Amino acid sequence: MDIGKKIRALRLGNNLTQEELANRLELTKGYISQLENNLTSPSIQTLFAILEVLGVETHEFFSKPEDEDAKIVFTKEDFYEKESPELGSLISWIVPNAQKYEMEPIMIELKPGGQSRIDDSHPGEEFGYVLEGQITLVLNKKRFIVKKGETFYYMANKEHYLINTGGSVARVLWISTPPMF
Incomplete structure (x- = not known):
């Protein structure tokens, strides 16, 4: 763990200069610089004081950031697919475990005459x-034609679903927030 780097990031996140942090702790600017450059190590008491001034709990400082090991890029092998022959659709969840995020993207493929499942209203x-x-x-019984290269956007507080009324396969990138698919 790079303690100096973390202290610097927290200091900058609090919009403090090295001198301002040093003054609040009754330390020198040079000492803060040495800490941030890993040229010296703080005593436990000094580290606790620094964390208190920076508004960080000790356990937070030493815990691994949630996104440090988060996967960023997903390939076809990561996708989860579900085919509904009765609906004529294939849904691909293209970001695994997206329920833990703010939005959930899927790719839906609709055969001619196929449709997505009907979603009831939701937040x-x-x-x-x-x-x-x-x-x-179909949004609350109102119908909107959306062609290749076009987009749609709506509040999900009405019943909604997609239908492929064309003669060829339709593919749609569909994103919900919060995750609902």
Whole structure:
């Protein structure tokens, strides 16, 4: 663990100069510089005082950031797919475990005449981008034609679903926030 780097990041996050931090701790600017450059190590008492001034609990400082090992790039092998032959659809969850994030993207492929499942109203918002074909967005019984290269965006507080009324396969990138798919 790079203690100096973490202290510097916290100091900067609090919009403090080295001198301001040093003054609050009755230390010297040079000492703070040495700490941040790992040229010296603080005593436990000094470290606790620094963390208190920076507004960080000791356990937070030493815990691994949640996103440090978070996967950033996902490949086809990471996707989870579910086919619904009765609906004529194939859904691919393209970010595994997206329920823990703020939004959930899926890729939905609809055969001609196929449709997504009907979603009841729920809190949140949804966005879609038609990659191939043409779909009809049904939003509370109102219908909207959305063609390749076009997008849709709506509040999800009304019943909604997609239908492929065209003659070729339709593919849509569909994103929900909060995760609902």
